Amino acid sequence: MMMKSHAISVLVNDQPGVLQRVSGLFGRRGFNIESITVGQSEEVGLSRMVIVTQGDDKTLEQIEKQLYKLIDVIKVVNLSSKPMVGRELALIKVKSEPAERPEIMGVVETFRAAVVDIGTNSMIVQVVGDTEKINAMIELLQPYGIRELSRTGVTAMIRGNA
């Protein structure tokens, strides 16, 4: 049994309680949620959730089928089964005395990340990318001292015209 991370895109009615229906389903059936993002979709009245979950093929099949049983779920797509773009944004508040700033800026630049706020002894780094890139950024900033970390979770889309 191969446990893999999968990104699933779920198109849902923008109704009160819909997030509870979806997350409740994952909870009670023992499906795991690594991250979940929700926002507007291309169509008025519909939202798109992107859920990253772990499981073997059988679990993934059950997740898709169980999601389809929810009346508010319109469409479920397993993004990981196709070439996709997956992106996450992280804000990292890192300790930085003025003397350390240039060094940190150097790291940030290499990652094509950005500094979006500078305080007297900290700054906020914003990084966008796939999960690996963000993990690497965090690892590199760790030695300076991370005060606060906030990640959005992955949102994703299939490449090309599909």
Added chain:
Amino acid sequence: MSAHIPEVQSTEQLREKWMKPEVISGSEILLRSLLLEGVECVFGYPGGAVLYIYDALYGFTDFKHLLTRHEQGAIHAADGYARASGKVGVCIATSGPGATNTVTGIATAFMDSVPLVVITGNVVSSLIGTDAFQEADITGITMPITKHSYLVRNVEDLPRIIHEAFHIANTGRKGPVLIDIPKDVSANKTLFEPGQSIKLRGYNPTVVPNRLQLDKLAAAIQEAERPVIIAGGGVVYSGGHEELFEFVTRTEIPVTTTLLGLGAFPSGNELWMGMPGMHGTYTSNQAIQQADLLINIGARFDDRVTGKLNGFAPLAKIVHIDIDPAEIGKNVKADIPIVGDVKTVLEMLNPLVGRSNKADAWRTKVSQWKQDKPWKYIDSDTELKPQWVIELLNDTTSGEAIVTTDVGQHQMWAAQYYRFNQPRSWITSGGLGTMGFGFPAAIGAQMAYPERLVISINGDGGMQMCAQELAICAINNIPVKIVVINNQVLGMVRQWQELIYENRYSHIDLAGSPDFVKLAEAYGVKGLRASNKEDAKQVWQEALDTPGPVLVEFVVRKEENVYPMVTQGSTIDQMLMGDSE
């Protein structure tokens, strides 16, 4: 014999009156919408948050409303009504405790795919979320046990929501739908415009199966040497029993019917093997374990049927026919998955299939098992045996009654020894195993069929979980024959404690239960008792001859166990045959 409930006028007469566009309150919209959905009977209990709804019900006679004595009684009665009739059962309860009292009943219906529309009141919209008096987040509480739920925010949405709720409840894999109506919504007025079409993008059950899969199944039947059919509740719910009969007649494949499938196939037929699983027949379980082709029609491979999953039907190619795609592959991997409505699937399948010609030796073997190892028990001349009581009920009613049960030993004995020949004549809580279900469910079944004989078989434990509904039997003269199989103990728990927990009988003694005959009489229901065969025959006949409700208590042997039995963790061919061997 019919119940003293005012008869409703015909739908045709009233339809015009209800359809009229008028400015009316949410409560009146609710009643009209229910009528337009064809509702003839609702079960309910009033309270603060549904006062407007009950005010609209004042003097209202266009459908029946049965006032139960507990919301749990109301929801189980609605469930029994739905299972007996095939229509949507409707239950009304107030907010907070009224709503939460329906939870067990909603879960019961959800597990057994029974179509219900449950209407709860809620506090006024502006108080929602403030922990107001009798407030409970019932849509949140019931989310895992409803097919769908609604919290109505505007009275304008009510007609659409009710229409959708009935559609969702009674199509696809059926199930309970909850509509939570805040008090202000039931009071507010708007122009009532019925008859919207259903627009649910996220809900489109697959009814018609993939034809290629049917061809594969037809071919597999031709090749099979040891084919077996498991028929489940899906056959009953889809109304596909005649199609199943034709399928079996054409293919001559032996059939086993699950607990919820009893009645889907006539028990007198030579190809019927009984019930599979934990308390199933030797024949069914052996046949499944040795089968080379297992055709599951509308059953969900529940753990009580499969026993130890790893080792279930090890030699079989698995065919799984179900309306719910999520059931296929959930427990048992299907080699030929067929998603569709059972009736539709069988209608399309029947012209494609022929007799399973390679299975003659198998049929001989199965029929030999059936002859050698039927369900049996050792009778007694000194004590009343519960199995004998069920046989008495069966013999005196020619298997024609609607039988409801509670949960436990008596339920299994009823499944084993009552011989069902038609669908919807067997009503039992299979999935959730809800004690207290059987008696109110019988009231619901009787409301659906006032002229039919309805027998409610209970244990002495479960009878005490909804006994208060004796009142509504008496008041409305609902002629249910209430049977209490009294062994003075929680029998199924006792059985497990004896066999698995080494006779450590922990908290199962029900001594001190009320005198059931007097209890019935206290409510104004006739009560009878028997503890030997002669008396049993006599009082049971008296009960059958009595026009109204009767409670009959049969005092039976305490130590009797249900056999055969497959203990948890065993494969289903490892059966304890007990004293039936």
